[in-house]
Amino acid sequence: MEELYSLELIKNGKRIDGRKFDEFRKIEIEKNIVQKAEGSALVRLGKTEVIAGVKLGIGEPFPDTPKDGILMVHAEFSPLASPEFESGPPGEDAVELSRVVDRGIRESKCIELDKLCIIPKEKVWIISIDICIINHQGNLLDASALASLIALLNTKIPKLKNDEIIRGEFESKLPVVFKPINVAVGKIGNTLLIDPNLEEEKILESKLSVALREDNKICAMQKQGIKGIEFKNIEKMIDLAIEKSKEIRKLVK
């Protein structure tokens, strides 16, 4: 009955792992852990562990943006990471996560996609962010968004020879000009909390994920969870996300 125990604790103003309601678990970041990738990062949020890898390839631009590079985000929930994950094509949770991470990065305009043109209308850089969940102990979204951002900040653009990529040799850094941070604010009754662990996620009534830039502009939001959120509480949740995003951004280099 651990789920009920964690709920009882929350009603008494405590969390199962002793954290404050606005406290993240210990965050550990490792950069460039995959040499084959043009950029990579591992993020641990407590026991939650996520790896994001960035691969650069060359492809045709979209007709409406002939000089812009292309961004793609994909997430894989492998059974390796959780007994709740099953093999097969990405389910709705994996699809949702990758799309929310994608919107946070894309809408923040943190990557200068217009600088990623090789030949207009013909060849541009394609940035593929792949998120690989290693261990699911809650709050995959914040961990995945953070790992993706750090991987992007450490991504190098390979050298080209006759428009072919020379792997392992690099030309320049990927132009990343903002640092969007995702903060999911959970809600149980009137309690707001940050960085829910797995037990807490199971009892959360709702969650609002907010992606924020360093100028405090909101670039993406997604309401999740089985219950609605009282209209008057939305602003409180956004305020908390703004505050916590600043704290997380200090860890990002």
Place this chain on the structure above:
Amino acid sequence: MIKKGIKLIKNGKRIDGRLAKQLRDMEMKIDVISTADGSAKVKFGNTIAIASVRGPRALFPRHLQESQTGILRCKYAMAPFSVDERKSPAPNRRSIEISKVTRLALGPTTFLEDFPKTVIDVFIEIIQADGSTRVAGINASSIALTSAGVPMRDLVSACSVGKINGTLVVDLNGEEDNNSEADVAFAILPSKDEVTLLQMDGLLTKDELIELLNLAKDSCKKICELQKGVLREKYKSE
């Protein structure tokens, strides 16, 4: 993605002649599918959404059943001819996500616990897409669920709001949606002030966002009146 040089607002009017805070002409109709337990069609300008509700009904295979509660399933799909370039009818990442958020938008209002072991299926088909399709689908689903007799806490009303050419607007059409600086999809239980869908992308200050949310809330109240009207119309002589 903002295309440069596109002017979406001229002399205070939008490309379809509306004012910033004006909803498109809306049409709502119930009982559009005779084989469904409840159904509805909602038009927001050129956007046409049809929703069909089946259930509560027995759920098979049995291992999917929940012994304490019923479950809600939603499927959002766009007809291949609903957009300029033919769209494959297979589910894509976008429709998978929208199906999920639609379920979460409708779930908080339904008394699923009254129907253990059963399923309520909501099927949404976008016949024509001109922006705000997911919210049109949610509005149609809400009426369809009510007319199917599914017990609910409240209706669900939904609309989109956004920022185009620096102006905050309500109910984005397709052209506005494609060229917006930000857009928000919003659903609320109107008499409970409880938000069940909130998705945003683009760039907004917090103040702009709060203003948009208030705008969305007010617009949903108007939409709710239309929903109630069409439901009452059916039973006006009762």
Place this chain on the structure above:
Amino acid sequence: MQRKVVLPGEQIEERKGRKLGSNVYPENDNVFSKVLGITKVNENEISVIPLAGVYLPRIGDGVIGKILEVEISGWSVDINSPYIAFLHLAEAVDEFVDTSRTDLSRYFNIGDVIFCKISKVTTNKVVQVSMVDRNAKKLYKGNMIKITPSKVPRIIGKDGSMINLIKNKTGCEIIVGQNGVVWLKDGNKTKAIEAILAIEKKSHIIGLTEKIEKMLGE
């Protein structure tokens, strides 16, 4: 007693200590409707009669069911509900049956139609029906139509007045299940069905009995 059409989420009245009937929910001191329906409010209870929706079994209801499956110790029965009912051998056959040797289809086979009584409904909606009731029986060679279950009381009418009227005027044998299934045999079935569907559709009209009488008299 006042009646009005309400929608889900609409406030009916203050509770004032009254009992909550079906299809309503309380919030603070107020009572709200869960469904599209008609309010039924008196000094003791607040409830709403739904205008649509599926049949949910209640103990004591007489229902018309169809045998879905012949099993080892009884039958599963479709009762026009999200829940399939079970008819246990002991509740159906008044003699000793050695289940290890007997194929129960000799009593009721797949597709057979029965009028039976809901005898048990658990909180998790395990439903049992029984033939141990003086009205329970197997129904032979009739036709069935389905109507909205919440409209059944109107088809029956006060003390059976409406259904008796239809029976007398058409010469049909008619059985109405609380689950919205109506079984008809012999007589002018076409006319009887016409009348039943008219009542279902226009059940709210004042002076309905006279209208139906006139319709059947034509």
